[in-house]
Amino acid sequence: MSFLQLRGVEAFYGPSQALFGVDLALEEGEVCALMGRNGMGKSSTIKVICRLLKEARGTVEFAGQDLTRLPPHRAARTGLGLVPEGRRCFAPLTVHENLIAAARPGPWDFARVCKLFPRLGERRDQVAASLSGGEQQMLAIGRALMTNPRLLILDEATEGLAPVVRQEIWSALATLKREAGLSLLVVDKSLAELRAVADRAVILERGSTVWAGPMGDLAASVADRYLGV
Amino acid sequence: MIQRETLINWALFALLPATALIALWMDEPFIITLATKVAILALAGVGLNIALGLGGLVSLGHAAFFGIGGYAMGILASHAQSYAPLMQTPVLIEGTTSMPVIWLVAILASALAALAIGALSLRTTGVYFIMITLAFGQMLYYFAISWPAYGGEDGLSIYVRNGFPGLNTLDPIQFFAVAFVVLAAVLFFAGRLARAPFGLALAAARQNPERVETVGLAPYRLRLVAFVLSGAVTGLAGALFADLNRFVSPTMFSWQMSGEIMIFVILGGVGRLFGPVAGAALFILLEHVLGGLSDYWHVYLGGLLLLVVLFARGGMIGLAAGREVAHD
Numbered sequence: 001m002s003f004l005q006l007r008g009v010e011a012f013y014g015p016s017q018a019l020f021g022v023d024l025a026l027e028e029g030e031v032c033a034l035m036g037r038n039g040m041g042k043s044s045t046i047k048v049i050c051r052l053l054k055e056a057r058g059t060v061e062f063a064g065q066d067l068t069r070l071p072p073h074r075a076a077r078t079g080l081g082l083v084p085e086g087r088r089c090f091a092p093l094t095v096h097e098n099l100i101a102a103a104r105p106g107p108w109d110f111a112r113v114c115k116l117f118p119r120l121g122e123r124r125d126q127v128a129a130s131l132s133g134g135e136q137q138m139l140a141i142g143r144a145l146m147t148n149p150r151l152l153i154l155d156e157a158t159e160g161l162a163p164v165v166r167q168e169i170w171s172a173l174a175t176l177k178r179e180a181g182l183s184l185l186v187v188d189k190s191l192a193e194l195r196a197v198a199d200r201a202v203i204l205e206r207g208s209t210v211w212a213g214p215m216g217d218l219a220a221s222v223a224d225r226y227l228g229v
Numbered sequence: 230m231i232q233r234e235t236l237i238n239w240a241l242f243a244l245l246p247a248t249a250l251i252a253l254w255m256d257e258p259f260i261i262t263l264a265t266k267v268a269i270l271a272l273a274g275v276g277l278n279i280a281l282g283l284g285g286l287v288s289l290g291h292a293a294f295f296g297i298g299g300y301a302m303g304i305l306a307s308h309a310q311s312y313a314p315l316m317q318t319p320v321l322i323e324g325t326t327s328m329p330v331i332w333l334v335a336i337l338a339s340a341l342a343a344l345a346i347g348a349l350s351l352r353t354t355g356v357y358f359i360m361i362t363l364a365f366g367q368m369l370y371y372f373a374i375s376w377p378a379y380g381g382e383d384g385l386s387i388y389v390r391n392g393f394p395g396l397n398t399l400d401p402i403q404f405f406a407v408a409f410v411v412l413a414a415v416l417f418f419a420g421r422l423a424r425a426p427f428g429l430a431l432a433a434a435r436q437n438p439e440r441v442e443t444v445g446l447a448p449y450r451l452r453l454v455a456f457v458l459s460g461a462v463t464g465l466a467g468a469l470f471a472d473l474n475r476f477v478s479p480t481m482f483s484w485q486m487s488g489e490i491m492i493f494v495i496l497g498g499v500g501r502l503f504g505p506v507a508g509a510a511l512f513i514l515l516e517h518v519l520g521g522l523s524d525y526w527h528v529y530l531g532g533l534l535l536l537v538v539l540f541a542r543g544g545m546i547g548l549a550a551g552r553e554v555a556h557d
Contacts, residue, residue: 050443076445088440090433101429102444147444 001064003028003183004049004151009058011041011048011207018044019056020207026151026200031177031184033194033215036204037228042187043085045204046155049185050082051075063150081149085156085187087140089128096124098139099146106148107180113142116172134165141172151183152176158188166190173197191223203227234550238503242413245506249405261401262473263517267510268408269469274493274505275412275419276462281491282500283428284455285435289487290346290362293369294460296482297342298335298467300373303385303477305331310388328393328407331468339464340457342369347456351449366487373479384478391472398472408469412506415462420502422458431455463490492530496537498544507545 002025011019019041026032036042047053049060051072060067067075076082090098099110099120114121117138123131128139137157144152154173158166170193176182177197188194194201194215201218203211203226211222245264252260273295280286308315308324316322325331350361374382390398398404422428434441434448441448471477480486489512497508512530519526541548 052439052443071447072439072442073445073447076443080443082443084440084443088437090429090436090440092436093429093432097424097429098433100426101433102441102446103426104445143444 001061002026003030003063004032004185005059005061006045006049007059009045009048009056009060011044011053011057012055013053014055018053018207019048021209022048022058022204022207023209023212024202025212026183026185028150028183029181030199031173031186031197033198033201034185034187034204035189035191035194035201035227037226040204041207042204043155044207046082046153046185046187049075049153050080076147079148079150081144081147081152083137083140083144083152083154083157085159087133087136089131089136089139089143091129092127094125094127095120095131095139098128098143102143103146104148108145108148110146113145116145116175117142117168132165134161134168137161137165137169138172141169149182151185153185155187156189157186158190158193166193170197189227191227232550234501234546237546237550241503241506241510242416245412245510246405246409249402249409253402258401261405263513265401265405265408265473266470267506267513268405268412269466269473270490270493270513271506271509272408272412272415272469273463273466273490274497274509275415276459276464276466277490278459278494278500278502278505279419279422279462280456280459281494282504283423283431283435284452284459286351286452286456286459287359288350288362288456288459289359289484289491290350290364290366291460291463291490292482292484292486293346293362293366294339294343294463295467295470295486295490296369296373296477296479297339298464298469299471299477299481300379300385300467301335301338301464302331302391302468302471303387304379305334306387306389306391307379307385326389326391328391328398328472331391331472332411332465335464335468336461339467340461342464343457343460344453347453347460351452351456363484363487366482366484370479370482370484373482380478382479384476384480387471387475387477390475404473408473411465411469415465416502416506419462423502427451427454492534494544495534496544498546501544501546504544504546511545 004026006022006024009019009022022045034042048056065078158169174197198215201215205226249261249264277291280288305324309326314323346365379385396403430446431451434451438448493505493508497504519529
């Protein structure tokens with residue numbers, strides 16, 4: 001049994017079916033890249049894992065627990081940390097308040113998050129709404145880390161950011177893998193960066209898993225076919 | 230650097246005892262009583278502000294808790310007055326005129342009521358939440374009217390002021406001191422609550438409930454705890470208000486009372502720690518200044534409320550201090 005295991009996951013938005021059979025396996029301490037073109041079901045898959053999309057069928061197991069019947073907050077408490085698409089920090093709260101609002105005991109605390117992202121320490125008392133996009137993204141990652149997750153899920157964490165800030169985020173993710181040994185499920189469009197950090201990859205096409213395996217085995221022809229790069 | 234809002238808060242905080250002390254020096258006990266009324270009504274507003282300001286819960290039924298607190302005082306004191314026990318079996322429960330005991334009963338009774346009302350009401354949102362809280366308030370109002378054992382529609386008069394160890398609570402300035410210290414303690418608690426992880430999570434849940442769920446928090450539970458704390462504080466205010474008037478009646482449960490408590494919060498500034506203090510002070514001032522000129526002073530109050538809602542969304546505190554600076 002893998003650390004995170006999805007088998008035959010189907011999901012629906014009302015009468016419209018978005019996922020038709022997603023299979024995904026991730027071992028503890030691994031980084032898995034979840035890839036696919038726009039609209040292929042990556043964000044829906046994440047929503048199913050985090051129980052934000054409840055109209056779903058199939059198996060979702062994490063750390064030996066069946067997540068399919070849990071409400072979202074209980075699913076999160078099993079050790080899932082989500083960095084959502086579009087960041088969505090709590091705008092009126094300061095950086096420090098955003099981080100402590102949902103903190104749970106564990107190795108990640110305010111000081112450690114600031115060590116990973118020194119800019120957050122510098123902006124400690126600034127409201128989230130006044131931060132740059134990159135800083136908000138760091139805050140969103142920091143907020144998820146403060147819940148001391150066992151699996152960090154990042155949905156388009158570098159989308160729309162300046163190249164220098166993207167590099168900072170990728171370097172932080174590499175640090176999380178190398179030093180913290182955290183399991184990561186990363187959705188992103190930058191294949192080059194994903195190749196550098198991910199151990200395995202899963203590619204979705206029209207709501208189904210069409211390729212899964214070690215990142216090193218992902219041939220350029222497969223990437224061309226399903227990712228259009 | 231101390232923010233402007235902090236200075237305004239401290240000024241408001243000092244103004245209330247200063248008014249009472251000047252009134253004492255001028256031998257104007259009525260003004261001391263008015264200052265006491267402001268402190269107690271502000272306390273009720275601080276209670277509502279926990280639910281409304283922090284949690285975004287527009288409750289139009291907070292008079293339920295205000296009334297429960299009032300009747301807790303009225304029932305306990307009336308039994309102490311008549312020497313008739315409240316209950317004989319299975320255990321003997323007698324009335325009391327001890328303020329701390331009455332406060333404890335008022336807090337527990339209103340917190341329990343808030344737990345029951347909140348557990349049901351918080352399953353709804355928006356206008357349904359407003360209506361269901363209003364309905365609970367009105368249910369208790371009609372229950373009090375049809376409860377002849379405690380005065381029914383006529384209410385219940387208490388002939389003595391309840392006691393506080395070491396104080397003569399019949400002395401207006403000493404009773405003011407009691408009410409003011411309770412207000413100060415609750416303001417301190419509410420201020421700490423807003424900055425604690427619970428308060429921050431509650432504020433976050435108001436903004437984005439789904440996001441709060443993904444970090445492992447249940448918005449329903451956060452709101453329920455806030456609603457219970459809010460009801461308990463409003464209940465405590467009800468007990469003090471009944472003590473001030475030495476009278477309780479079903480009007481404490483009425484929807485007009487809920488509306489007035491909400492007006493204190495809106496006038497002063499929703500979510501501003503000292504908003505209810507400013508709002509209650511202005512309300513009482515208008516009641517006595519404009520009320521002396523016209524019986525229809527509520528018309529002017531309505532006009533003022535309209536102006537505040539349209540042009541000063543942060544209420545009087547917001548108007549004076551500007552935009553809220555991240556939990557100064």
